[in-house]
Amino acid sequence: MRAIVLLGALVAAAGPAPAQTSTADGIAQYRALLADGNPAELWEAKGEALWKQPRGPKSASLEACDLGKGPGVVKGAFVELPRWFADTQRVQDLESRLLSCMQALQGFDAAAIAATPFGKGEQVNIEALVAYVSAASRGLRFNLPQSRAEERQMYEVGKRVFHFRAGPYDFACVSCHGEAGKRIRLQDLPNLTINPGDGVGFAAWPAYRVSSGELWGMQRRLNDCYRQQRFPYPGYASDATIALGVYMGVQAKGAQSSAPSIKR
Amino acid sequence: MSDPMRIRAQVQGSGAIVRVLMSHEMETGLRKDAAGKTIPAWHITEVTAALNGKTVLSAQWGTAIAKNPFTQFTVKGAKAGDKITISWVDNHGDKRTDEATIA
């Protein structure tokens, strides 16, 4: 037994091969080059048009939609979501709230949109709407309300969901996002149990993903996380995903939002 | 119809710096879909920029240009209030023109 322990110590001391620093520098340079001209701006412009355009069976715009700071108030709303809403009696994230408004104000079928695969039908318009709404809070600091019992309880549920290990890999969110300074392959992983810094982690989504030329909202990001965790499929805007948003958002309190940002 | 371009044009020194974000799939014609069929090429072939109606930039693009391409260039002698017009044509013959005023 002792022999193995000694060798284990040897390995820990040796450390990784020198390639690490120059690769990370190269990627940082690549990201800096990408930062100007973020294609997410195309979605922001489209989202603004959709917000103001009368649509749906009721031929109404979304300009009366309450995102938490009053009907039609877009600026500052993103950094206070998820939060509790009196009209639906639920804690909701941005995408859930957009569904509520699209149904109540415009007459769309929220359940049908939730069941629509990413990148199809109305989900394409939701990409634009989340880009527009999040852009209106760019640079503002996350400050999710925790004044209501429902919001605090959703935080507690979210914390537990974050740590919930299951599936054939025994993965939970915390398996990859529980420590600072770690990465999968060459993709840095923010520690989401704390505030990982401005424009990072929870503060970086929605984002334009260069590798696929797609704009991903937080719901899509969580969906693909769960796919990689070998979990079954998380319902779009389900309570588990909203609870995670509350947990991550509260832990990220004070972080500046960079959404919609640009990613590999 | 394609989505509008985003054009930002600002005075810089004795001219202007123009940044354009175009919305286009820019399919190279080399990719295959899940069924193994080649996805046909669909990309911008020509780009022109005009300052107050006079062509200042002309480019021929091919398959090396990325999806939703971002372009940046400077124009000498441009002033605040001048009109910058960007046009593209793709291999399907589709066109798009958008304009912006230099700030």
Place this chain on the structure above:
Amino acid sequence: MNLKPLTLAGAALLAGCGTAPSPQDLDRATQGVIHASFRAQGIATLDRLNQDELQQACSAEQAPSAEVAKRLEAAQFATIQWPGDGVYVGDWREGEKLAQNGRGMTWTDPAGVPAGGNCYNCHQMSKAEISYGTIGPSLYHYGKLRSVANPADPAAREIVKYTWGKLWNAKATNACSNMPRFGHAGVLSPAQIKDLMALLLDPASPVNAQ
């Protein structure tokens, strides 16, 4: 899509504005939320949400006590299936392919296709592969550092068995390890694990030879 408020357990929680819910209430509400929020998709069935004792213990806010961890590790150790033919090491070339392969077990993977080992996602292994993760410790020179000149040599038997055990069920030696239980969970077959063993222990493997 859940348009209704939290499940009954949850709703009862929220109705009682007087006292804050107990940790047990919140645990139960969480179970309700999880089971109401997911659906089966492709090969990813809902039974994957059923936690075994180890997953439950390692999901709690507090890590299990040393005593509980020891008991869990012993139980996990008992699940290790040792190679019936006594051969522990296969082909490192196949092992390297497996280590590079991150596919398998997700809802977009077709049924019946063997999974990869996902190793480079978390570990440095060969010198040439610079695209490696750091969630797990570096495995560069794994066999070399342990002076394994010949994995078939009885002198190397302890290391060989330890390594097999790690790959089959990493929780046998570290209860709440981040590493999946590749053999135990049926992610990798014994033949695949032998090839990974070769990648780690064969002196000719790029992990040890470069």
